[in-house]
Amino acid sequence: MNIVRRSFLKLAGNMAALAAAGMAGLMQSATILAAWNKAGFESKALADTLKSLGASGAAESRDIAITAPEIAENGAVVPIAVTSRIPNTQQISIVAEKNPFPLAATFDVANGAEGYVSTRIKMGQTSDVWAVVKAGDKFFTAKKEVKITVGGCG
Amino acid sequence: MSDPMKIRATLQGDTADLRVLMLHPMETGQRKNSKGEIIPLHFIQSVLITHNGRTVLDAQWSQAVSRNPFLGVRIKGAKVGDKISVTWVDNKGDKRTDEVTVAAGS
Numbered sequence: 308m309n310i311v312r313r314s315f316l317k318l319a320g321n322m323a324a325l326a327a328a329g330m331a332g333l334m335q336s337a338t339i340l341a342a343w344n345k346a347g348f349e350s351k352a353l354a355d356t357l358k359s360l361g362a363s364g365a366a367e368s369r370d371i372a373i374t375a376p377e378i379a380e381n382g383a384v385v386p387i388a389v390t391s392r393i394p395n396t397q398q399i400s401i402v403a404e405k406n407p408f409p410l411a412a413t414f415d416v417a418n419g420a421e422g423y424v425s426t427r428i429k430m431g432q433t434s435d436v437w438a439v440v441k442a443g444d445k446f447f448t449a450k451k452e453v454k455i456t457v458g459g460c461g
Numbered sequence: 462m463s464d465p466m467k468i469r470a471t472l473q474g475d476t477a478d479l480r481v482l483m484l485h486p487m488e489t490g491q492r493k494n495s496k497g498e499i500i501p502l503h504f505i506q507s508v509l510i511t512h513n514g515r516t517v518l519d520a521q522w523s524q525a526v527s528r529n530p531f532l533g534v535r536i537k538g539a540k541v542g543d544k545i546s547v548t549w550v551d552n553k554g555d556k557r558t559d560e561v562t563v564a565a566g567s
Binding site: 340343344348383384385386387388403404406407408410411412413414415416418420421423424425426427428429430461 | 476483489491506507510512515516517518519520521522523524525526527528530532533534535536537538539
């Protein structure tokens with residue numbers, strides 16, 4: 308009898324052990340990610356991203372300045388700075404509309420930090436970059452197009 | 462494990478100009494190595510900055526932040542000698558904290 312059956316049982320046993328290990332790993336990472344905006348960072352369309360931030364239908368504001376190059380040769384390193392002159396700015400998000408996952412970063416500022424952040428992001432292609440600012444309970448946006456010569460996602 | 466951050470905090474008037482350079486690969490999960498295997502996602506997910514123990518910035522990042530991330534922040538009401546601490550945590554649970562004191566600007 309039945310070598311096939313025996314090896315099948317052995318395989319099944321191994322798979323069960325692997326599955327258990329995988330579950331344990333998943334649960335561990337889930338606890339670390341508790342505060343991370345998973346829905347927002349995994350959304351693939353701008354509208355979903357804005358929704359995850361609670362910023363659907365946010366008004367455009369001239370008090371937000373985005374400092375970014377008009378043409379970035381290297382999409383792997385695109386310097387972006389956002390300055391919000393809106394009083395009581397609490398949160399600044401940076402969104403690259405045509406990236407595979409548009410939401411790049413969210414910054415909560417408090418206790419004397421100014422409405423200003425500066426960082427560098429990757430961009431896959433020429434796209435509008437949005438700054439989404441939360442002040443009080445309201446959201447405001449601004450956008451600026453950045454042309455990309457060589458994409459930085461691959 | 463991870464390399465120390467480079468942090469500089471200089472006072473301009475009553476505002477500390479903070480610049481942080483972290484050393485991290487920030488893998489997007491879309492690149493392949495020379496054997497054609499996908500390099501798994503590995504990126505900093507959260508960054509916390511405190512000024513004399515009070516939280517001034519709490520950031521959440523995606524893999525779209527560039528390799529060896531740069532972060533610039535301005536903190537009002539700072540004085541020379543104030544302590545600023547920066548902590549990052551990545552998606553594998555690795556973390557690193559570095560501290561700096563605010564220096565007088567030129």
